[in-house]
Structures are given as structure tokens and as C-alpha cells.
Amino acid sequence: MIRKANAVWRxxxxxxxxxxxxxxxxxxxTPYSYKTRFESAPGTNPEELLAAAHAGCFTMALAFALxxxxxxxxxxxxxxxxxxxxxxxxxxxxxxALTLRAKVPRLDAAKFQELARGxxxxxxxxxxxxxxxxxxxxxxx
Numbered sequence: 001m002i003r004k005a006n007a008v009w010r011x012x013x014x015x016x017x018x019x020x021x022x023x024x025x026x027x028x029x030t031p032y033s034y035k036t037r038f039e040s041a042p043g044t045n046p047e048e049l050l051a052a053a054h055a056g057c058f059t060m061a062l063a064f065a066l067x068x069x070x071x072x073x074x075x076x077x078x079x080x081x082x083x084x085x086x087x088x089x090x091x092x093x094x095x096x097a098l099t100l101r102a103k104v105p106r107l108d109a110a111k112f113q114e115l116a117r118g119x120x121x122x123x124x125x126x127x128x129x130x131x132x133x134x135x136x137x138x139x140x141x
Contacts, residue, residue, distance in 0.1 A: 004022070005021065005022045006020070007020050007032075008021075013034065014034045016034075017033040018032055020032055020049075030044055031044070032046075047084050048082070050080075050082050051081065054082070054098065056125075057123040058078055058098055058123045058125070058126065060123070062100075062102075065115045075103045076101075076103075078099065079098070079099045080096050080097070081095075081097045081099070082095070082097075083097070100116060
């Protein structure tokens, strides 16, 4: 399975702007810029998208684990707070803090913690920073 998204940027890092588009169309020329990333201008940014991806991936992984355990969830609500901090001359994503509130009838607390921890460790987005990264870089005119 391969999913694709495109980023287009015009101008300098601080004064330029770009847009993000996903193959599914969920994002269609969605604006992003210095101001959407470091201030609060309308649009999105990579950290917000990573937070959404992590919350969604983890929550789905937990839903499958709960189903396998015979205790499906009534509702799972997860927030991911992704932290971006200075790192030398640049920045790094230092943390994704997941906060889960779950309604799961007939499940004891110890089993819930075990399943939630397993989902956190094994959802693909949790593993993403250990993934192979490839680059095909070409100048075009």
C-alpha cells in the first residue's frame, strides 16, 4: 500500500507559502506557510498533520486490539500533541503525547492499559521515525 501527497512551495522560507494536496482529495491545495507553522494563521502545518496521523493510527490500532480481545470500544477519543523544538540550526519533532479517553464496557483497567500500550508501540505512525527514508531529488526547469 502506498499513499501519496504533494507539497508545493513558492518563495523564501519565511515569506513564502505553499499548499498541500493528498491523492484522496481530503487536502486540496491546503495552505501552509511560516505563519501557519509558527504563528496562528489559517492553514495547516506538518506537525498538525503528523498529530492527526498519529492520533488516527493509534486509535484504529487500539480498536482492532479491543475487537480481537472480545471487548470492542463504545468510543475512543485520542488527542496527539506534537512538539516542535529548536535543534541546533534547525528544529526537531521531539514528542507526540497521546491522550486517550475510552469507553470500553466489560474491560478491566490492567487489560486496557496492556492493549493501549501495545497499540501505541505497534501502530505504524509510532514507528515512522525509524522508517527507511529514500530521496529522489532532481532539478527541473
